[in-house]
Amino acid sequence: MSGEDHRVDRRGFLKVVGATGAAAGVSATSTAMAQGSPPAAGEHAGHDHAMPTPASAGAARSALDGFVFFNPDEVSFVKAALDTLVPPDPTGPGGSEAGCATYMDRQLGGAFGRGARLYMQGPFAEGTPQQGYQLPLAPADLIRIGIADVDAYAMATRKKGLRDLDATTRAAVLTEVEQGKAQLAHVPGPVWFNQFLALTMEGYFGDPIYGGNKDKAAWKMIGFPGVPAMYVNMIEEFRNKPYTGETQSIQDFA
Amino acid sequence: MATQLKPVDILLVGYGWTGGIIAKELASTGLKILALERGGPRDTNPDFLEPHKDDELRYAVRHDLMQDVSRETLTFRNKSSQTALPMRQLGSFLPGEGVGGAGVHWNGVTWRWTPWDQEARKQTVERYGEKIIPEGMNLQDWGIGYDELEPYYDRFEKTCGVSGKAGNLNGQKIDGGNVFEGPRKSEYPNPPLKQTQTGVMFEKAARNLGYHPFPSPAANSSQPYTNPDGVAFGQCHYCGFCERFGCEANAKASPHFTVMPIAARNPNFELRTNANVMKVLLDSTGKKATGVLYVDARGREFIQPADLVVLSAYALGNVALMLWSGIGKPYDPVTNTGVVGRNYAYQASSGATLFFDEKTYINSFMGAGALGVNIDDFNAGNYDFAKAGYIGGGGIGASTSGGRPIQSRPVPAGTPRWGLEWKKATAANYPHAAGVSNQGSNMAYRSNYLDLDPTYRDIYGRPLMRMTFDFLDNEQKQMKALADVCAAIGKEMGARKVEARTNPVPYSIVPYQSTHNTGGAVMGTDPRTSALNRYCQVWDVPNVFVTGACVFPQNAGKNPTGPVGALAYWIADALKNQYLKNPGALVRA
């Protein structure tokens, strides 16, 4: 997603195809793709979405391939943000390499994203920090609208969308959002940022069965052995010693 | 139109720890007992099997076993001058839902409270005089002393297979146990759990500093165990997925496999799940309950008549039901009159996070819900709290209940929350971080109370309960003073970095603190200051009894379920031996 051009062609698109999903800030491009009417060449300057081609015949595909919630622009934003929050380095994988984008996609596309277990009756008021979350937005809407807001903020202040910025500038943009210094069009920056960060950490440190923590790399990085955990005979053996057992996840038993 | 059902003798609203105990204890009467539980049925097999039960995201983060606040929640504010807003997601506390209640996903720390806790006012006034009690503090006694409750504590501990070590057997103090506890008639049913590195270091440091460490009493069975009802427990696996999770080993005592199967042996017992009680129905005098109105999963309404109603719907649920039903006079904080909603309190806790060098391995992922070492030297009644400048105290300890990585990754203060520096600090500190914590008491005040919200409603159209609560000066002092003690112990343990912390002030509904909500329908000797008499019978409506932590006039520096369980046995005895023989008020107002 990249700022002004994007908004223009989105509006144009909505005129033609209708405004479903407009409130949630869905990118026009991917919607068009999904509906089988690819945009004409040159219509989306700065976007590089080719016509999708199927994976080669016989290649093993998993249920974790592809995205069900994010559109391609959002995917590139999310990956850029993930690698800023959890940068790749020799300590362990970066956020996107660990599969956190897939994790977030599945969470936001499912019941959690729609606000399961969230009391959503009005009236809505801002309240004090002690009163907690008070927005009339389910997590999927909060994250989606916020992605558009943050990208527009990056465009306005840095002349580029988040994914096109270098690592240092991305971190600066996200810090401004985290600290409430960025003027965002719709969502309060810190609230959006905290939800995004929470999802990142859940994906990174959660069980791989949810799509993140690929190869249990985050668990290996910190030394968490996972499941099923049976330490009755190890408490004394490993008291004050590094644990040497294997790292296993729920997914390993699937 | 509500469907009218056939009457029962005894109706339990909510089927968790206390409902289960009462159903079991009254099973021998052969009376028609009906339990209505708003949540669904569940059992160890197939619901809590490995490896799926060790799912941190599902259970600890998304709260799968807990109250669904999209349906029912409460509103919250720190003080009366603010507008309360709904608790839109769970945070500070996690009430249970479904068969077994929060008893399925608790930790199992099973205390006897100190004798002081039951006579907080009497003992404070005896020692320091009336004037030590600050303006606005409603310090009160239970109306039943420790010695009266002792046999019931004993029954609950044996039901739960508590692992621990006595510190006061019939008045004889025993080193290695809690020498500050009230005298007990018998030893714990199981020996203490094995301690981790954290426990070993804490114990040594506490001794060095002249304190009296002892293993936390744990309803996590340290060995295979059969309780007095013939219920078999497995040995604890120390899996570290305990608090917020079911137990695969039946080592953590939970009502669903202990008291409930025994209750079900009564041929006249019935459990209806997905049965949410809307309110208790009263007759035209308002002094007698005739039954309840409940709603099933499809939204159909039923009127269930009953001779006796027991509210066992958790502390908060019980108070809400009383307010919705018009049982007892609602509390008015302006005049300090009325009793329902009065003396709501919480847990004023603090502690210290400890970072050790890279040679000290904590292995926090190995643990059990109630595994730890404690000292009671700073609990109310055990030291001169007035000298420290407040009323109350706290239990201090180091526990290892599991280092699950989504929620537990301590890094030193000043570390960024994300980025490369955060990542390196996380990887470096995870194996070497531990904590010492103070579970602080919380006195009750005029300005902290529960009532009904004027604006917000649940999905059934009932007004939400409104919580007005803050940590006041007395609690802030207590939290700070005992955080310093925690930090000093942490230093003695050899941590290279020690960071003291307290619960957020002002109190915040956002971060998890504890599911130890107390008060709101307290027991006592004076109907002007208590909703219930000493048998936890409603003064105004004698065929309604109330269980749970809502009966405590103030909260202790300890987890509540020990006395909550003991009182459930006490109530069951009062029903069996007194009330059912001659229904009516057991105490004259």
Ligand SMILES: Cc1cc2nc3c(=O)[nH]c(=O)nc-3n(C[C@H](O)[C@H](O)[C@H](O)COP(=O)(O)OP(=O)(O)OC[C@H]3O[C@@H](n4cnc5c(N)ncnc54)[C@H](O)[C@@H]3O)c2cc1C
């Ligand atoms: C994460 C966690 C950890 C804990 N750890 C400890 C610990 O280590 N030590 C300790 O002492 N305590 C601990 N507790 C507290 C302990 O779980 C409770 O004190 C105990 O379960 C209270 O028993 P109860 O019978 O009052 O309520 P519960 O056991 O919660 O049972 C209440 C039941 O009533 C049902 N209900 C509510 N309203 C209605 C209605 N209107 N109609 C029908 N049904 C209804 C609920 O669904 C629930 O099943 C912990 C709690 C939590 C959440």
